[in-house]
Amino acid sequence: MSLPPSSSTPSALNIESTLQAGKTAFLGMATLSTAQKNEALAQFAEIIAQHADLLLAENQKDIAQAEADALTPSLYQRLKLDAGKIAQLVQGIRDLIQLPDPAGQVLGRTQLDDGLILEKITVPLGLIGIIFESRPDVIPQILSLILKSGNAVVLKGGREATQTNQAFMQLVDKLNAACPWLPPHWATLLDGREAVQQMLHYPQFVDLIIPRGSNQLVQSIMSNTKIPVLGHADGVCHLYVHPSVKLDQAVAVAVDAKIQYPSACNALETLLVDKAIASSFLPRFAQEAQAAGITLRGCKDTLLLLPQIDPASDADWRTEYGDLTLSIKVVPSLDAAIQHINQYGSHHTDAILAQDPAVLEHFLNAVDSACVFANASTRFADGFRFGLGAEIGISTAKTHARGPVGLEGLVIYKYKLRGQGHIVADYVGTTAKPFQHQAL
C-alpha cells in the first residue's frame, strides 16, 4: 500500500489507506514525550516564521481567485493572510509550548490491594477528522493543538483557501523532516467533499469528527456517521433580565451580546425580560438596540410596550439569526425564563442579569446548558477567553465516559461564569483590557 506524502491531497480512491495511515500515526503520536512534542511545536513556529513569504504568495493566489469569483467582503476578510496574522500564529504556537501537556495527567490513583495500584490518566483521543471553512489560519492552530495533545488529524478546509492550505501542509513536510520522531501521516489534508463523505464511514479509523461550519454542515455530518461528533449545530443563546437587575448594566450587556459579533454561535438570539421590569427596561433597551442597528421582534406583551417592532412567531424562539435580528419575550417569572431556555435553547450559552444572589444561583443550577453566565455577556463563551489556551470547537454534547463507569460517569461539567456586568467589547480591539487568567 503506497501512501502520498502528508502534504498531498489524496483522491477518493485511497481514503481508506489514508485514514488507516492516520490511525497508525496516532499510535505513534500517543507515545511521544512532552519534550518531543514541545520541540516539534518550536520547530513548527520557526518554520512558519521563516516561510511567511511562501504563505503570503500562495494566499495571494486564493485572494485573486476570490476576487475573480466576487466573494463577499466578510469571506474575503477571513481568507486573507497578512504579516500580522502570521506573526500572531507563530506567537500562538509558542504560547502553546508553555501550557502543561494535557496527556499523561494522573486524575486519580488508588491502591486496590498491596501492590495493586490503579491510575486514572489522561491520554490522547486518536485520529480526529476536522472540517472547517475558508479561514486558512485555522490550519496551524489545529495542527499545533493536535501536536501538543498527541493526536493525529485529517483535515478538510474550504475550497476558497486551497493554495494557502496546501502551503501550510508543505510546511508540515518540512516539520516532519526536522523532527524525525514525528510519525509520518500524523496530519493529512483531504481534497474534496467526497473525501469527507467517505471518511464518515470509517469509525474503525476515525475516533472523532469536529465540524466547524454552518448549521447545515454540522447537521448533515451528525446525521450520516456513527463516529462521535464534537460540536454544535445551533447557538440559540438567551439573556434573561430579572427585576433585581441594574438597568444600565443590563442594556449594555444585552447590546454587547448581540452586536459584538452577530454571526458567532455565542451571540444573543432571544432576550427574555421579566414582566416586573419590562416597562422600565424595554423602551430604554429598544432605543439603544435600534441605535446599534438591531432589528427587534417581540411577543404580544413586548409589542404593548414597543408597538413599532414586528411580532415574533413561535419559530423565532428556535431561530439562530446569525445577524442583527433579536427576538424578545416577556416572561412572568424566573422559572418561566428557565423553562423557556431549557425548552427552546440549544444548550450552548445562556445568561442572567440580576443582583439577587439566590436568583443567580438558581438560574446557574437549573439551566441545562454548557455555559451559564451571571451578569456577563454570552460572548465570553470562548476557549481563549476562558483561558484554555485555544479552542478546537464548542461542544453541546454531554458524553464523556470510558472504561468502567461509576458515579463520576454520570456527571459532566458546566462552566459557571460570575461577572458584574462585564462585556466583551472591553476585551477586544486596540484598547482591549488584558485577561488575567489567574488560577485561584
Place this chain on the structure above:
Amino acid sequence: MSLPPSSSTPSALNIESTLQAGKTAFLGMATLSTAQKNEALAQFAEIIAQHADLLLAENQKDIAQAEADALTPSLYQRLKLDAGKIAQLVQGIRDLIQLPDPAGQVLGRTQLDDGLILEKITVPLGLIGIIFESRPDVIPQILSLILKSGNAVVLKGGREATQTNQAFMQLVDKLNAACPWLPPHWATLLDGREAVQQMLHYPQFVDLIIPRGSNQLVQSIMSNTKIPVLGHADGVCHLYVHPSVKLDQAVAVAVDAKIQYPSACNALETLLVDKAIASSFLPRFAQEAQAAGITLRGCKDTLLLLPQIDPASDADWRTEYGDLTLSIKVVPSLDAAIQHINQYGSHHTDAILAQDPAVLEHFLNAVDSACVFANASTRFADGFRFGLGAEIGISTAKTHARGPVGLEGLVIYKYKLRGQGHIVADYVGTTAKPFQHQAL
C-alpha cells in the same frame, strides 16, 4: 396531558409524554441538595428492607413462569432473588450514601478579570435510558446511582423479571411519597421492546442510552439512534505473555482471566504468546487450561507446540466467545502484540504479563484501550473492583467534552493497573480477600 404514576408501564402511545415528563423531572433532580439525595437513598434502603416479603413473593411469580418456560439454569440463577441478595442490595444503597456527591464538584476555578470568575463544575447528565436483561437486582442499583447523581431515568428490564421489576417500582412510589422533594416521574419503567425502539427517536428528551445486554442488542441500538450510547458491543480482551514473565504467575493469571466468569465482557478471548517463551509457556499453560475445561484454538505456530488443539482462523481474532473457548497466537515481539491488540481488539481491557519495567510501560502507553493492565487479570475491569462504588456500565467510547473545548477536550483517560500477578479468584467467594480502596 395525563401521565401514569411512575410505577406504571406506559403504552407505546404515550412514550413521548413519558420521556418529556422524565426530562422535566431531571431538571428538578439536578437542583436537589446532597442532603436531599442522601435522605432519599436512606429511605429507599429502608423501604426495600421493609418490603422484602413483597419482592420475594413477586419474584416467585417470575420464577414460576420461568420454570414453566424451562429457562436455562444460569438465567434462572440470575433471575432469582433471595433474602441474602436483598440484604446486599440494601447495604449497597447505604454504602452509596457515604460516597461524595459526584455533582457540584469544582473541577477548576479561574479569575478571568477582577470580579469575573469562571468555575468548571460537575453536573448530572439528564434523562438516561437504560436497557438491561433478566437480573432484577439491577433495578435498585441503577435507581440508587441515578438518585445519588441527580439524574432521571427510564428503564426497560427483561421480560422474565416483569413481576419483580414492577414490585421494585411500587417501592419507588412509596419512596416518592416519603420524599416529597423528589420530582414525579424521575424513574419510569417502560414496557415492551416497541417502547425502546420509540425511545431511540427522542434525542430532545433522552440524553444518554446505556444498553446492558448482548452484543446484538447493543449494536442494534447504536445503529438506530442519534442519542449518545454509553457501552460496549464487544469485549475482545487480550493477555500478552512477554519473555520476561514469571511462568507460574502467567499460567495462573491467564487461566483466571478466562475461567473466572467466561461470559463476562472482561473475560480473556485471545492469548498472545511471545515466540521466545512459547515453547516453555504453552505446553504448561495448555495442561492447566484443559484441566480447567478451556477449549483451545491456535495459530500455526501454536499448533507446532500443541498439535492436539484445533486451528484458529482469522475470524477467531475478532471473536468474543463468551464461553470457555480461547484462541492463542504466537507473536514475534512486543510491538507485534500491541499491533494485534490495536487492530483486532475492542479497546475494552488488555493486559501484559512481564517483569521488564520498560516493556510494561511501553505496553500500557501504546495499547489504545480503556483499561490496560500489567500483571493482573483482565477480570479486574469492573466498577466495584476499581473502587467506583458501583458500575452503571463499561464504556469503550472516548467522547466527553462540553462547552468550549481546548487541549483538555482532546484527551480522555485510561485506567492503568499495575499488579504482581493478582487474580480475581482471590477476591470472590467465601474466603475472598477484601479490597483496600485506599486513596494514595
